[in-house]
Amino acid sequence: xxxxxxFYLNKTQPIPKFGGEYIEGIIGQPLHINSVISQSNNTDExxxxxxxxxxxxYDDQGKIANDLAEGYEIxxxxxxxxxxxxxxxxxxxxQPFTAADVFYTINLISDPAYKSPLRVNWQGIETSVVDDYTxxxxxxxxxxxxxxxxxxxxxxxxxxETVGPExxxxxxxxxxxxxxxxxxxxxxxxxxxxxxxxxxxxxxxxYFEGKPxxxxxxxxxxxxxxxxxxxxxxxxxxxxxxxxPQKISSIKNVQSTVFHKLKIPRYFAVFINKTRNVALxxxxxxxxxxxxxxxxxxxQKVLDGNGRPIFSPILPGMIGFTDNLxxxxxxxxxxxxxxxxxxxxxxxxxxxxxxxxxxEFAIVTPDVAELTQTADLLKAQWEKIGAKINVSAxxxxxxxxxxxxxxxxxxxxxxxILGSDPDPFSFxxxxxxxxxxxxxxxxxxxxxDTLIEDGRNEFDEGxxxxxxxxxxxxxxxxxxxxxxxxxxxxxxxxxxxKGINIxxxxxxxxxxxxxxxxxxxxxxxxx
Numbered sequence: 001x002x003x004x005x006x007f008y009l010n011k012t013q014p015i016p017k018f019g020g021e022y023i024e025g026i027i028g029q030p031l032h033i034n035s036v037i038s039q040s041n042n043t044d045e046x047x048x049x050x051x052x053x054x055x056x057x058y059d060d061q062g063k064i065a066n067d068l069a070e071g072y073e074i075x076x077x078x079x080x081x082x083x084x085x086x087x088x089x090x091x092x093x094x095q096p097f098t099a100a101d102v103f104y105t106i107n108l109i110s111d112p113a114y115k116s117p118l119r120v121n122w123q124g125i126e127t128s129v130v131d132d133y134t135x136x137x138x139x140x141x142x143x144x145x146x147x148x149x150x151x152x153x154x155x156x157x158x159x160x161e162t163v164g165p166e167x168x169x170x171x172x173x174x175x176x177x178x179x180x181x182x183x184x185x186x187x188x189x190x191x192x193x194x195x196x197x198x199x200x201x202x203x204x205x206x207y208f209e210g211k212p213x214x215x216x217x218x219x220x221x222x223x224x225x226x227x228x229x230x231x232x233x234x235x236x237x238x239x240x241x242x243x244x245p246q247k248i249s250s251i252k253n254v255q256s257t258v259f260h261k262l263k264i265p266r267y268f269a270v271f272i273n274k275t276r277n278v279a280l281x282x283x284x285x286x287x288x289x290x291x292x293x294x295x296x297x298x299x300q301k302v303l304d305g306n307g308r309p310i311f312s313p314i315l316p317g318m319i320g321f322t323d324n325l326x327x328x329x330x331x332x333x334x335x336x337x338x339x340x341x342x343x344x345x346x347x348x349x350x351x352x353x354x355x356x357x358x359x360e361f362a363i364v365t366p367d368v369a370e371l372t373q374t375a376d377l378l379k380a381q382w383e384k385i386g387a388k389i390n391v392s393a394x395x396x397x398x399x400x401x402x403x404x405x406x407x408x409x410x411x412x413x414x415x416x417i418l419g420s421d422p423d424p425f426s427f428x429x430x431x432x433x434x435x436x437x438x439x440x441x442x443x444x445x446x447x448x449d450t451l452i453e454d455g456r457n458e459f460d461e462g463x464x465x466x467x468x469x470x471x472x473x474x475x476x477x478x479x480x481x482x483x484x485x486x487x488x489x490x491x492x493x494x495x496x497x498k499g500i501n502i503x504x505x506x507x508x509x510x511x512x513x514x515x516x517x518x519x520x521x522x523x524x525x526x527x
Contacts, residue, residue: 012524020520021216022497025228025237029196029221032169033177033185035153036108039117040400042508046241047219049509050201051179052153055083055102060514062265062420062504064147068097068154068180070133078142078459083150085133089208091156092184098132104157113165120426120436121149142457144464145423153179182212182516196221213499213519225369232492239493242508244370245306251492260491264505265318265418267310268371269481270363270378270411271440277410278357284342285359285387286479290328291335292385293378299485302373307487312472315486318422319461320468325476335385344386352386360388364403365413367393374484375413405435407442414440420506424452424471428480441480448474496520 028043035052038044057067072083089097106127109116126138139146159178163171175196177185183201191197198220203212220237222228225247231237233252243251243259251257274281295309311327314320344352344359352359363378365371372393379389394402403409416427416438426432429452430444451471458464491511493500499518502511 011527013527014522014524016213016499016517016519017521017523018211018213018215020214021218022214022239022518022520023218023220023237024239024241025220025222025231026241027222027225027228030175030199032174034155034169034174036105036114036116036118036155037169038153042241043221045507045509046512047177047199048153049181049512050183050217050515051177051181051185052155053089053180054152054154055085055150056147057151058420058506058510058513060502060504062506062510064151064420067151068102069150072147078144078457079139081137081139081146082130083135083137085135086208087133089180090206091159091180092178092204093156093159094206095156095158097154097156097180099129099135100132101154101157102135103127103129104161105152105155108155108160108168109152111165114168115165117436118152125149142459144456144459145419145421148419148421155179180208182207182209183217186216207516209516212516213521214515217515238497239491241491243490243492245304245488245490246302248304248306248490248492256495257492258495258497258500260493260500260502260511261306262489262491262502262505262511263317263486264489264508265315265420265422265486266415266489267313267315267418267483267486268374268413268415269310269313269483270413271481272411272479273407273409273440273442274480275442276408277361279354279359279387280361280410282342282354283479284338285344286482287328288335288338288385289382289387290479290482291331291338292382292387293328293482293484294330294381295484296330297381298374298377301377302370303485303487306490307485310483310486312476312483313416313418313424313427313481314422314468314472315418318418318420320422320455320465320472322469322472324469325473328479332384339385346386350383350386351388358388359386360390361410362390362392363411363413364392364394364399364409366396366399368396370487371413378413404440407434407440412440416440417507420504422468423456424468425456428452428471428475443478443480445474445478448478498522 026043030043031041032038032044033047035048038048053068055069056064059065070084070086074081108114109118110122124140128136156178182204184204186200186202189198201217203215205211228240229250232240272280279285299307344354346352363375365375375391379391382389426438430449432439433442451467455464455467
């Protein structure tokens with residue numbers, strides 16, 4: 001019998017089998033599972049990634065790949081894109097997917113009445129329907145990363161066309177989504193207080209890339225990290241959407257857990273608003289703060305070593321990254337000398353001032369443990385050179401609405417997510433200093449604007465890399481922000497879930513890019 005078992009195992013191999021259920025815990029609540037407005041809520045983005053498809057997507061290498069698009073052509077002048085759609089796609093309710101759905105969704109995004117965060121990407125682009133499976137996009141200015149604009153999820157026109165802008169964010173359709181994705185909405189469960197506690201999805205047997213292996217996906221929602229960790233340790237859930245590095249040691253069933261540690265194009269920095277604070281407007285003050293910043297201490301104490309120090313807004317591995325720039329490595333003695341030489345004198349309390357202006361400013365940051373801990377460490381580090389720092393932490397909503405929108409802060413500790421092919425336009429071009437632009441340092445420089453524009457228009461990757469190298473070198477000299485670290489994205493999942501082949505992520509929600517290929521059950525077949 002033993003020889004028979006050994007022979008069978010040697011001559012067969014396991015392959016995925018249909019069936020099983022994956023249960024993931026998410027911190028937060030779904031509000032709008034609607035790809036037009038889901039970008040402000042991580043939970044909505046996770047669910048939208050599974051429900052909807054874009055014309056293009058990021059694959060498990062973080063590269064642009066076809067999704068609902070079958071192929072595309074670009075005109076010689078790089079201003080006209082023709083996209084051909086797949087013809088075997090249906091919505092979850094059985095209706096056919098066509099170019100009319102794409103055109104409708106783009107019109108929603110472009111209309112300010114619908115308040116889509118994606119609207120900024122669609123200014124000056126003319127979309128036309130050629131036939132049911134072909135569209136064209138006419139650009140006014142060539143843009144090398146235009147295909148990344150087409151990764152948003154498409155909404156079904158026949159479902160949404162009767163919903164006007166006044167009800168767009170309020171309709172129940174936001175929690176009963178219909179898409180073209182690998183999984184479709186099944187049910188939602190609420191508690192007595194109308195809080196959503198779970199949402200169930202079932203596999204889409206008509207998915208255009210093939211029926212998914214796992215039959216059911218359930219998401220349970222939790223108020224905080226402690227609650228979701230407790231559920232994971234009780235084996236009520238099989239994965240957590242994101243885990244803080246310092247919480248890894250809180251996982252009890254380590255042997256049955258795979259910790260997917262992934263690099264994503266995200267960084268955190270202190271963005272300096274020179275228009276709000278006299279001290280921060282001084283070049284020598286910003287240089288001294290940069291030299292007094294101990295990034296390694298922050299990474300070890302806050303991230304438990306799960307991150308890397310950064311010195312510019314283009315990260316290692318990206319097009320145009322260079323080490324050939326002023327890094328302002330830790331040098332407290334030099335920082336103190338710079339301030340002494342420029343007349344910033346210490347008072348009896350140890351804090352500096354110059355001509356009646358105190359070296360004092362406030363850091364605003366979201367009330368998230370990782371960021372408040374980072375802010376406290378920066379406060380301690382910068383006080384060593386005589387800077388008086390006040391830390392104010394607010395909810396993410398308050399920070400976005402009351403500070404970022406109005407740019408009412410001296411300094412902002414915040415994160416930014418880039419693409420696989422970085423485009424600094426939204427973050428550093430002078431035209432983006434006001435909301436909805438993301439130039440959080442309210443930074444303006446004509447030469448840097450020109451470099452950013454040239455980089456957007458350059459399709460040759462080698463030439464674009466050189467442009468971005470020069471952009472970094474010039475930007476870093478101005479010290480509009482103090483770049484801190486790029487954290488690892490940690491995704492713990494039970495070992496029974498197989499097929500998670502992810503190497504690079506653009507956004508955390510992209511971890512579901514190959515969800516239809518994940519599996520739990522297996523069967524053996526002859527080799």
